[in-house]
Amino acid sequence: MAHNLNFNSRTGEYSFFSVKEKAWHGLGKIVEDYPTSAEALKFAGLDYDVIKAPNTHTLPSGNSIVSDNSFFTYRSDNEAILGDKVGKDYQVVQNREAFSFFDSIVGNGEGIMYETAGALGNGERIFITAKLPGYIRVGNGDDVTEKYIFLTTSHDGSGSIMAAFTPIRIVCQNTLNASLRNASNVVRIKHTSGATDRFADAHKIMGLANTLTDQLGDIFNHWTTVRITDQEVRKLIQLALSPNKETTDLIRKGLEDEMSTVFKNSVNDAFAYAMTSDTQQMETTKGTLFGAYNAVTGYFQNVRKYADGQAKLQSIVLGGTAQQKSQSAFELCTSYDKNGAGIFMPN
Incomplete structure (x- = not known):
């Protein structure tokens, strides 16, 4: 399921x-x-209570011992077990x-x-x-x-x-x-x-x-006034989506041919979203730093494929890849606003 x-x-x-x-x-x-x-x-x-109860251990002799430090949780409505390894301090x-x-x-x-x-x-x-x-x-x-x-x-x-x-x-x-x-x-x-x-x-x-x-x-609102070229948008997307330091070094050196095909495909998809999506053609987004930031966040929300709804939830909201990369995009845009295209050069 x-x-x-x-x-x-x-x-x-x-x-x-x-x-x-x-x-x-x-x-x-x-x-x-x-x-x-x-x-x-x-x-x-969600109109059920969760009950915490001690685990019971059955010994080979047939005797049972009620634990004082091992607990489980279950639902009050259908008695489904929710967790069988809950500590005594769990509230x-x-x-x-x-x-x-x-x-x-x-x-x-x-x-x-x-x-x-x-x-x-x-x-x-x-x-x-x-x-x-x-x-x-x-x-x-x-x-x-x-x-x-x-x-x-x-x-x-x-x-x-x-x-x-x-x-x-x-x-x-x-x-x-x-x-x-x-x-x-x-x-x-x-x-x-x-x-x-x-x-x-x-x-x-x-x-x-x-x-x-x-x-x-x-x-x-300030970022909507900061202009950025298409080439710089692509470079910012690359840096935001970079999976590791090695790839980041290749990006800054302009060695795109040495990057993995999977990574290049992701960058291409995000860049295509940045250039063609209707929401990227607005006055606030077309050719602006705000649009560059939205190219990354919008890619994860609207373009990238996920195994299922829970995987998307984990990635976008629960601290997963999308949230991490969106934060990277925010920091890169902040740095670009301050330092310009110099952020794309080798450190």
Whole structure:
């Protein structure tokens, strides 16, 4: 099952909902209006509790020992096992608490618009995306970026709670993963004692979103005034997509023939997107540094092929390749703005 969405045999439904747009192979519930947190919890099939219980070890004699340091987690609704190797310090954060986190950001959910949510596997990993009020407007206002917060957490002990601020450019739906020097766009909370209390404190995330919104708006608008040649765009794409130092050295020396075919194909695809996509022919993007940055982020969102929806999610939002390369593009554009084409020369 490539999509890996949880199928709840008790209800006969997939654990996923989306507002208006079909996603994840067309599975799950599509709703027309933005739901409340309580409605979203139910629509996404996340209205279950996660229970932590000690593991029981059966000995050859037939006697059983209840562990005091080895635990497992399971769902309250269908008793599906979510994790069987959970430590004694692991603290469960319930799905409803995840939605409460979003509601607390702007006060009782006012202005929060839940757009997607769902569960993967047996329900051991959940994810939620919510749109925040306001926009980042670039240029004359036609190029608009919406503000999202994405959250994911696991119930099997495999990872932290992660919340990330993720701007999404409406005209091409590409995710702009840009971390500024004085702020990170990701916050992680471990499933240990006090996790629920730290989770409930959403002010850090909201302050983060507002800080990034203001700063990114200023940066993007400035980049629309910085001109860059097509040849320089291609070189910037090469450097942003470079998989290692050896390839980066070849790029800076202009030794393209020595680069791998796979890498050159990726660069060609991203450059073609930069030169031909309708969203790259706008006043804000055609021949501008902002367009060069969007060539990289748009390539990963709209051109590159992924094995499945979960692989794309991992790459673009959960710290995978796309997020890393988008950050490289942001840093390269920042450097180009300051130093010009000299950034492409050998160090």
